[in-house]
Amino acid sequence: MPEKRDVEINSRQDTLKLITPEIRPWPVSPPPSPEEVKKVYGKRKAEEFGQWLEDNMRLEYSFRKAESLQGFKVLDIGLWRLGHKFAASLLGQAGAEVIAIEPPTGDPLRQLTPFGREEYMLADKETGEKCGLGFINEMRNQHSITLDVETEEGQELFKKLAVHADVVLDGMLPGYMDERGVGYRQLSQINPRLVYCSVALRGTWGPMKDRVSKFGQWELDPFAQATNSYAHNTGFPQDQLPRGKGGDPTRAGSWVADYIAGEQAAVNILAALYWRDEFSGEGQLIEVSSAEALMDILDFDISWYGFNASIKARTGGWDPNLNQYEWNPCRDGYMMIGGQSDRLWYRIGMCIERDFPQFGRLIHEDPFLKEVGARNALHALIKTYSVTTRWLREINRVEAEEKLMDYEIAAGPILFIDETC
Amino acid sequence: MAGEIRPKSKEELEEMKAPYEEYCRKAFDPGNECSKPVSLNGIRWLSCTMYIFTPHSAGNLAELGAEVIKIEIPRMGDAMRHTSPFNEAYLYPLHDTRPMTGTGFGFMNANFNKYYLSMDYHIPEMRDVFYNLVRQSDGLTELYRPGTFDRWKMSYRTLQEINPRFIYVWGGGFGYGPKVFGGSYDILAQAHAGFASITGMHDFMGGHCTKSSNWVMDWGSGTLIAYGVLAALHWRRKTGLGTMIEFSQVQTSTRFTEYAVPLYGRFGIVRQRWGNWDTQLCVHGMILCGKSDFPDAENPQDKHDARYVMVSAFQDADFKELCSVIRSKELYEKYRVCKDRVEAMAQVDIYTALEKWAADKSRSAVAKVLTDAGILASPVMNDREVYESEHYRQRGTVRWLDDPLFGDVLLQAGYSAGMLSKTPRRVNWIWRPVGADNLTIYRDLLGYPTSKIEEWYAKAWI
Numbered sequence: 022m023p024e025k026r027d028v029e030i031n032s033r034q035d036t037l038k039l040i041t042p043e044i045r046p047w048p049v050s051p052p053p054s055p056e057e058v059k060k061v062y063g064k065r066k067a068e069e070f071g072q073w074l075e076d077n078m079r080l081e082y083s084f085r086k087a088e089s090l091q092g093f094k095v096l097d098i099g100l101w102r103l104g105h106k107f108a109a110s111l112l113g114q115a116g117a118e119v120i121a122i123e124p125p126t127g128d129p130l131r132q133l134t135p136f137g138r139e140e141y142m143l144a145d146k147e148t149g150e151k152c153g154l155g156f157i158n159e160m161r162n163q164h165s166i167t168l169d170v171e172t173e174e175g176q177e178l179f180k181k182l183a184v185h186a187d188v189v190l191d192g193m194l195p196g197y198m199d200e201r202g203v204g205y206r207q208l209s210q211i212n213p214r215l216v217y218c219s220v221a222l223r224g225t226w227g228p229m230k231d232r233v234s235k236f237g238q239w240e241l242d243p244f245a246q247a248t249n250s251y252a253h254n255t256g257f258p259q260d261q262l263p264r265g266k267g268g269d270p271t272r273a274g275s276w277v278a279d280y281i282a283g284e285q286a287a288v289n290i291l292a293a294l295y296w297r298d299e300f301s302g303e304g305q306l307i308e309v310s311s312a313e314a315l316m317d318i319l320d321f322d323i324s325w326y327g328f329n330a331s332i333k334a335r336t337g338g339w340d341p342n343l344n345q346y347e348w349n350p351c352r353d354g355y356m357m358i359g360g361q362s363d364r365l366w367y368r369i370g371m372c373i374e375r376d377f378p379q380f381g382r383l384i385h386e387d388p389f390l391k392e393v394g395a396r397n398a399l400h401a402l403i404k405t406y407s408v409t410t411r412w413l414r415e416i417n418r419v420e421a422e423e424k425l426m427d428y429e430i431a432a433g434p435i436l437f438i439d440e441t442c
Numbered sequence: 443m444a445g446e447i448r449p450k451s452k453e454e455l456e457e458m459k460a461p462y463e464e465y466c467r468k469a470f471d472p473g474n475e476c477s478k479p480v481s482l483n484g485i486r487w488l489s490c491t492m493y494i495f496t497p498h499s500a501g502n503l504a505e506l507g508a509e510v511i512k513i514e515i516p517r518m519g520d521a522m523r524h525t526s527p528f529n530e531a532y533l534y535p536l537h538d539t540r541p542m543t544g545t546g547f548g549f550m551n552a553n554f555n556k557y558y559l560s561m562d563y564h565i566p567e568m569r570d571v572f573y574n575l576v577r578q579s580d581g582l583t584e585l586y587r588p589g590t591f592d593r594w595k596m597s598y599r600t601l602q603e604i605n606p607r608f609i610y611v612w613g614g615g616f617g618y619g620p621k622v623f624g625g626s627y628d629i630l631a632q633a634h635a636g637f638a639s640i641t642g643m644h645d646f647m648g649g650h651c652t653k654s655s656n657w658v659m660d661w662g663s664g665t666l667i668a669y670g671v672l673a674a675l676h677w678r679r680k681t682g683l684g685t686m687i688e689f690s691q692v693q694t695s696t697r698f699t700e701y702a703v704p705l706y707g708r709f710g711i712v713r714q715r716w717g718n719w720d721t722q723l724c725v726h727g728m729i730l731c732g733k734s735d736f737p738d739a740e741n742p743q744d745k746h747d748a749r750y751v752m753v754s755a756f757q758d759a760d761f762k763e764l765c766s767v768i769r770s771k772e773l774y775e776k777y778r779v780c781k782d783r784v785e786a787m788a789q790v791d792i793y794t795a796l797e798k799w800a801a802d803k804s805r806s807a808v809a810k811v812l813t814d815a816g817i818l819a820s821p822v823m824n825d826r827e828v829y830e831s832e833h834y835r836q837r838g839t840v841r842w843l844d845d846p847l848f849g850d851v852l853l854q855a856g857y858s859a860g861m862l863s864k865t866p867r868r869v870n871w872i873w874r875p876v877g878a879d880n881l882t883i884y885r886d887l888l889g890y891p892t893s894k895i896e897e898w899y900a901k902a903w904i
Contacts, residue, residue, distance in 0.1 A: 053620045061620050067589030073599060074588070074618050078688050089677035089685075105701075115673045133722040135701065137784040141709055154701035154708070155722065196462035206458060206465060210448075210499075226463040229833035234830045235816025236759035243720065244820055247728065247752035248831075252718075253824045254655035256642070265730060266648030270822050271729060272718050272749050273654060274640030275700045281658075284665045289860040289867075291672035292481035292506045296865045299678060300483065304470050305864040313839045315859035316828065318498070318661030321527070321550035323840060326825045327852020328547065332743035333825050338653045340629070342525040343549045348633055348653065355651055357633040359625075362521060362836075394546075397529040431615070431625030435633040435651050438640075438702045439712045 032353055040431045052080075063427045080402060088116020094293070096182055097163065098122040098170070099192015101130055101239050103276050104220040104311055106159040107283025108290070109190055113162030120182070121163040124171075130156045183208045187304075188290055189217045194233060195225035216293045218307040220286050223248060225308060242276035243313035250333070251278070257337035270335065278311035285314045286411050344396035344405055345369055348435060351413035355435040356421045358409065363393060365430060372428040384408055471864040472838025480507020481865040483673070488513060488575060488582040489556070490563070492520045494628065494657050495691055496585040496613040497552040498664030503671065505856050505867040506557040511575070511883060512556040513563065516902050519876035523549045533848045537876040545873060551855040552664070552868045559884075560877035560904050564594055568903055574888050576601050581609035581671060581684070588614065588622050598686040608684040609674045613667055617690030624693050628657035635695035640702060643717040651715065662698065663691040719793060723756040724783040725764060728822055729796050732745035735821070743824050751808045753796065756780065760817055767815045768799040834858075837854040845872050880904055 027432050029035065047197075055075055062071030095117050097109035106121075113119040114267055133144050133166035134153040138432055142151040149297045169175040179204060189208065198204040205217035222240050229248070246252045247270075256271030286309040293305050316323070322333045333341075338348040338355065341355040345366065348357040360369050384405055390396055396405070413421060418434035443475035444540050449455040457465065467542020470771060477590050485508035489500035497512070497520065504510040511518040514520050517537050526532055526546025563572045571797040576582070582601070584591055591597040591612075598610040615626020632638045632653060670687045678684060719727035735748040755764040758780060765774035773795050783792060800808045812819035823831070829852070834840040839858035845851050856869035884890045884904070898904040 048610055058618070058620055058622075061622060062589070065587075065589055067592065070589045070592040070597065070599075071622075074688075077611060077686070078618055080618075087677075089673040092629065093676075098901065111669060118644070135705070135713070135721040136786050137781040140658050141705060141711065143708070153722070154704040155750055158701055158704050164577050172833045199462045199465075204462070206462075223833065224837060226466040227833045227837045229831065230463070232818060234755070234757075234760050234818045236757060236763070238754065238757045238760045238818060240754065240818050241723070241726065243718075243728065244752055244754065244818070247750075247822045248828075250823055250828045251655060252728065252752075252822050252823045253743075253750075256655075257650070257651055261648065267643040267650055267652070269643075269718065269730065270728065270747065271642055271652050273658075274637065274713075274715060275702075276641070277654075277658060277662075277698055281662055284662065284669060285859050288502060288506075288665060288668050289862055291676065292670065293862055293865065295481070295672065295675060295679075296481040296483070298676075300479070301864075303864060305862060306466075308466065308470065309860040313834070313837070314860065316834075316839065317855040317858040318551070318656060318658065318665075319854060320656045321547040321854075323829055323854035325527060325531055325547055325850045326829050327850075330741075330826075331525070331527070331530070333655070334743055334747075335655070336653075338650070340653070341527045342546075346627065346629065348629060348638070348651070350650070353634070355638075357629050359627040359630060361525070362875070393524055394526070394529050397526065399528055408515060408566050410816070417699050421706055421722070428496055429625070431627050431630055433630050433634040435622075435638045436636065437712050437714075438699065438706045439710075441634070441636045441696055442640075442703060442706055 024127070035353065043241040066419075075437070077369065079119045090117040091429055093117040093187045094185055095119040095188040095190065096122060096186045097190040097192070098179075098198070099190065100124075100128050101241055102220070102222070102311075103159055103242070103279035104282040104286065104309070105190045105192030107371040108218070108220060108286040109163055110159055110161040111284060111287040112188070112290070114172070117188075119163045121160060121165050122168050125163065125167045125169055127167070128156065156416050170201050170203055176201055179203045180208065180211060183215065184212050186212070187214070187216060187294060189215060190286070191217065191219045194239070195221065195230050209304060209306075213303060214297060215304040216290055216307065217304065218286050218290050218309065220282055221308065221310040223312045231292045242279050242311060243272045245278035245315060246272050249312040249319065250322060251315055251319060254319070254335060256335045258335045261337050278315040281318060282309050282311040282314040285309050285317070339402055339406060341399070341402070342397060344402055345409065347402075347406055349406055349410040349413055351416060351418055351421055351434075353417040356413050356418055356432065357433045358425065358430065359434065360430050361393065361396075366396070367392075368423070368428045369430055372425055372430065373409065373412045375424070376415070380412065382409055448501060470837075470861040470866070472841075472861075473834070473865040475857070475868040479865050480868070481862065482506045482508040482862075485509065486511070486579040488579050490582065490584040490586070491613075492585060493522050494552050494660035495664050496583050496611075496667070497522070498609065498661050499613060499667035499671070501552045501554055501556065501581050502668035502761070502859070505859065505869065507865070511559050511579070511879075512553065513559050514876050515560050516560040516904055517561055518877065519545070519560075520549065521875075522546075522552070525549070535875055545875070550875060553854055553873045555871065556873070557879040558874045558877060559879055562903050563596065568898075569595065571884070571888065571890070572596065573604055575883075576604050576608060578887065579605075580607065580675070581611065583611040583613060583667065585613050587625070588612065597653050602684060606683060607678060609671060609678065609687070610684065611667055611671060611687045611689065613663070613689045613691065615691055617688055617693070619780070626743065629653055630799075631659035631663070631692045631695045635692045636699045636702060637695040640713050640715055641700055642715045644715045645719050649715065649717060659695050663689065666694060701792040719789050722784065723754075725753055725755045725761060725792060726791050727793060728752050729793060729800055729808075731803055731805045731808050732801040735805045741826075744826065747824065749804055751800070752820050752822055753812060754818040756783070763815055764812070764817055767811060767817070768796065770795055770799075776847055795810045822861055828854075833839070837861075842887035843869055843872070847871065847874060877904060
């Protein structure tokens with residue numbers, strides 16, 4: 022283990038020079054040993070149960086066990102997006118045999134790399150061809166083939182594959198497969214047991230279905246986040262940060278709508294397969310779109326509009342439904358604190374009071390803040406978090422976490438990727 | 443033979459000839475979901491869950507037709523019932539004994555179609571009742587700290603003896619390992635596992651790590667549990683055996699960061715935030731326009747924030763056209779090649795030029811000019827605009843439900859999780875008060891006499 026050193030951390034800037042192989046084990050922190058974990062279970066008098074979990078659930082044992090979806094055959098055809106790819110990965114990771122089909126020119130996603138940096142692409146051992154990490158990351162357990170469905174011969178080959186398939190994942194443009202005679206309409210004639218799932222951006226039909234530009238460019242994810250109100254509702258309001266400096270609608274860092282659509286597609290596919298195998302013997306057509314799948318899990322935002330015409334505003338690192346439940350800046354980053362029920366709420370306060378006695382007087386003794394529901398009013402959030410941040414600004418992330426953990430509060434710092442791995 | 447496709451009837455011939463869009467519309471037939479069968483017919487699922495993450499995993503099954511029994515703390519119910527945005531949206535009542543308390547909208551969307559049972563299962567006298575439920579069910583989702591259900595003799599170790607076909611899910615924050623007892627929430631997952639660190643404006647743009655508007659890691663993880671449950675059901679069809687699923691919510695957040703983890707693992711580069719732009723494509727980001735679309739609106743969300751457009755022109759031809767629309771030949775000359783545009787400083791340059799061009803225009807004007815030129819652009823929509831969008835309305839993914847208990851409720855969820863042509867998802871009711879189905883389940887399903895149920899109720903055991 023690397024040795025301990027005294028360092029002064031005043032901001033994240035100070036932590037950057039600490040990220041070296043000497044200080045932090047890199048590439049990744051080693052997994053904990055069973056002995057270390059045993060001690061943790063011991064603290065809660067659950068050693069026996071912990072041992073049972075150790076014997077049965079340990080990640081390393083996965084490879085000696087059977088796979089739940091073995092026997093299912095999946096074809097995945099599509100370009101550019103992550104939705105159908107994530108669905109295919111999930112099915113592949115659970116044991117289905119997945120064949121990813123690309124045109125002979127390859128999926129353009131292969132060419133993508135952050136800021137165009139080719140040095141962060143991986144080269145094929147034999148051909149030397151470079152491929153972006155994003156693409157590789159989403160190709161888990163998939164076999165790769167090329168097939169040109171533009172040609173008649175390619176279409177025939179695709180049909181021959183589809184006859185034996187349980188699932189086809191379609192990540193192409195609306196109607197593209199159908200026009201070439203290899204969509205659900207045609208394939209279901211030759212394979213009535215086929216479950217065919219389109220994973221689109223906003224849908225393959227309807228007034229705002231997926232578009233392409235005049236020059237053939239596809240619509241890709243942040244469009245889904247922008248057209249289902251996710252982006253509008255995410256970010257800081259202008260009384261916290263000025264416009265153009267974070268006080269704007271904000272997209273997620275990743276193409277999160279695609280991920281959500283992908284997992285939801287996998288759920289729907291397995292449900293359709295269950296119905297096929299258990300009841301009817303028939304396949305069916307499924308459609309999942311990124312914008313809608315993300316809208317499905319957009320809390321209650323649009324239902325709230327239906328309730329009293331509220332249009333959700335941005336609340337930055339705070340949550341309008343719970344108090345406390347937020348992250349706020351501390352000395353070297355951000356600290357997340359959560360605990361809404363009375364039990365947790367007062368425990369958070371007790372923890373803060375140890376260093377900052379005014380917290381008790383200002384927050385716990387405020388009669389308005391004694392009622393769980395009332396604490397969610399905007400002015401209650403502002404008051405609680407202002408006083409909490411007054412405490413946080415004096416300490417750094419590790420200190421805050423340790424202090425809050427003493428009181429068994431669900432709290433944690435925002436970690437960067439290196440700190441996560 | 444592969445390739446030979448002959449329609450068998452006149453209807454089928456017409457179906458084969460219809461334009462694809464029309465075919466889809468007919469196949470999915472929004473509004474008539476209830477005339478079709480459900481996928482998960484006959485599956486009965488128990489849910490000892492709270493908040494969003496684990497309830498959503500069971501809710502997902504309930505939308506697909508499983509019979510989900512949600513077991514809540516007597517009289518209090520799920521903690522999520524007591525949450526509502528700024529404390530303003532409630533439906534009444536919560537429970538017989540609490541007529542003045544309502545269920546808040548925080549409870550929405552994760553709990554459709556469930557049956558509501560109340561039971562204090564940690565009371566030893568109720569344990570047999572719980573076991574009787576287990577005997578008649580396919581599985582269970584729980585979210586207690588690890589070892590709690592084991593201490594109560596309700597963990598997989600015990601339940602598999604009672605019902606070997608039982609599928610058991612533990613959904614928690616960290617899973618097996620040194621942090622196993624750590625509690626978790628959605629934002630803890632966002633914060634702790636990388637997602638927050640790549641969301642929001644970069645330091646040099648003046649921004650901070652940004653929380654997703656919704657509990658995205660709760661919902662996203664819940665869906666992944668539903669996926670695990672379905673995979674386990676398929677496995678059980680072959681073997682007749684149940685299984686235990688352990689799910690760590692925090693790890694979902696890491697999985698949703700695209701190339702960030704392999705980039706760090708291979709090269710030691712830590713992915714940072716990049717605001718509303720894209721690290722791999724340019725132009726592919728949201729820009730600020732000078733004028734709001736609704737300067738006279740009363741709601742500040744319309745008045746001040748209807749100013750953003752998502753613009754995408756990362757391919758060379760698109761970028762060329764975009765530059766000609768904003769009349770900046772230099773910009774095109776400077777960044778003709780895709781690879782040059784996506785460089786960090788180039789992105790700053792390009793988006794600055796775009797925002798400068800949009801500085802005297804309204805959001806809809808910018809979107810229209812670009813769309814007319816054949817470039818992809820779309821206004822960043824707020825909740826009202828999504829509600830009013832013809833697209834979602836026609837597809838039935840935003841629609842009103844006449845809830846049997848609460849009347850008209852606007853739905854954004856359930857139907858939008860995906861359309862299935864033969865066994866569609868559906869929403870029958872949004873939720874019911876705490877313990878609303880006690881009689882149905884204790885008396886009709888388990889066969890306990892009414893007097894017994896009344897006794898439990900009086901003692902607040904149910």
